Amino acid sequence: METAGGKRVPVDGDTEIRGVLRDKRVIGSDFEVMGNMEPNGTFQALAVYENPLFVYKGGQRLYVTYWCDVCAIRTRTPGVCWCCQEETELDLRDRKD
Numbered sequence: 001m002e003t004a005g006g007k008r009v010p011v012d013g014d015t016e017i018r019g020v021l022r023d024k025r026v027i028g029s030d031f032e033v034m035g036n037m038e039p040n041g042t043f044q045a046l047a048v049y050e051n052p053l054f055v056y057k058g059g060q061r062l063y064v065t066y067w068c069d070v071c072a073i074r075t076r077t078p079g080v081c082w083c084c085q086e087e088t089e090l091d092l093r094d095r096k097d
């Protein structure tokens with residue numbers, strides 16, 4: 001991941017965070033991760049339940065969430081819905097839930 005200063009920094013986090021960091025719909029967008037720089041040079045994201053992931057779009061800072069239209073279930077990581085097993089949609093929101 002590239003910082004605002006143009007520096008490339010490896011980013012890591014829990015399983016859900018890693019899922020988002022691999023999501024092609026998120027990669028390449030103006031992206032913010034809240035977390036801490038580790039002594040080994042890796043940026044460690046906060047836990048997913050602390051909502052550390054944002055995408056900037058149209059001047060807005062949006063929470064990264066995923067949505068199942070069928071079940072009206074919201075998750076924090078890409079993949080299939082745990083209920084109906086349909087693929088969830090990326091849903092950027094201006095509030096957490």
Ligand SMILES: [Zn+2]
Binds near residue numbers: 070083084086
């Ligand atoms: Zn579902």
